[in-house]
Amino acid sequence: MELDNFYQNVGRRNIKDTFKPRTLNHRQDEERRGSRCLVLMTVCLGLICVLLLVIIIFITAERESLVKSYKNSVEEINQTINSLQENYTELTQKKLELESKVTSLSDDLTREASKRGYFFFISHELKSWSESRQYCRDRGADLVIINTEEKQRFISSFAKERVWIGLSDIENKHRMIWVDNSTLNQGFWFKYEPNNYEGNEDCIELNPTKDPVNNWNDQPCSHKRKGICEK
Structure with a gap:
């Protein structure tokens, strides 16, 4: 009886000793996997941040280019409008001068014809x-x-x-x-x-x-x- 109890106690200790290191190794493996996942997530987040930064820089550069192009276009249009207005004013003045000359010639013709x-x-x-x-x-x-x-x-x-x-x-x-x-x-x-x-x-x-x-x-x-x- 006592022998049986002895062997049973010895067997239980051996079983406990056998499973104890395996449990520690399993936890260490899980910790390692968790660390790797954390590292991968950190790297991915870093890459995403870099990509977003590049996109933001690109969009900002494009926006500045479009704004500059728009301003240049507006300036060119304004210059064209001003030039057309000046030409129109000049042409109007020339038209008035020509009409005045025509009227003057017509008056001269009328006076000479009357003579x-x-x-x-x-x-x-x-x-x-x-x-x-x-x-x-x-x-x-x-x-x-x-x-x-x-x-x-x-x-x-x-x-x-x-x-x-x-x-x-x-x-x-x-x-x-x-x-x-x-x-x-x-x-x-x-x-x-x-x-x-x-x-x-x-x-x-x-x-x-x-x-x-x-x-x-x-x-x-x-x-x-x-x-x-x-x-």
């Missing part, structure tokens, strides 16, 4: 032949009739561009008629004119740029010209 017994004025707008005639008629006049070389030279001396005169064959093809229904007796044509090019040139313009006398040319009536009115 010779004529009363002329030039329209300020580009219009078709019919529109130019209506412009004159609205002002108690009509497109000019030129029946002498003196009158032809006089008008050519004042007209600085192509202008409509009161001659056409709109109503009578191949027969030139003045606006007062009188027949053309003497013409002051360019060489080889009138030629009725493509069968569509029924109205007569005066072009003083080449010859002060022989400078008439037939043109399509829809072309835009100023007109010389006679009252």
Whole structure:
């Protein structure tokens, strides 16, 4: 009996001694694994922080670049607007100066014409032949009739561009008629004119740029010209 108790006690101590070191090793392994996980987590968090920092730096740099680009674009637009405004002001001033010169020339023409017994004025707008005639008629006049070389030279001396005169064959093809229904007796044509090019040139313009006398040319009536009115 006593022997049995002895062996049982010895066996229990041996079992306890056997399991005791294994439990310590298991805890140490768990601690090591926990330490490794902690290290990995720390490393991962560090990498994430570095990555976030890089992203933030990149976004900040891009934002600054966009802001700078936007400011440069705004400055360029403002400079363009200012330049356009200056050009517009300059063009407006030149337009006013030209209108003043045209008005002055028209007044000179009127004064000189009055001395010779004529009363002329030039329209300020580009219009078709019919529109130019209506412009004159609205002002108690009509497109000019030129029946002498003196009158032809006089008008050519004042007209600085192509202008409509009161001659056409709109109503009578191949027969030139003045606006007062009188027949053309003497013409002051360019060489080889009138030629009725493509069968569509029924109205007569005066072009003083080449010859002060022989400078008439037939043109399509829809072309835009100023007109010389006679009252």
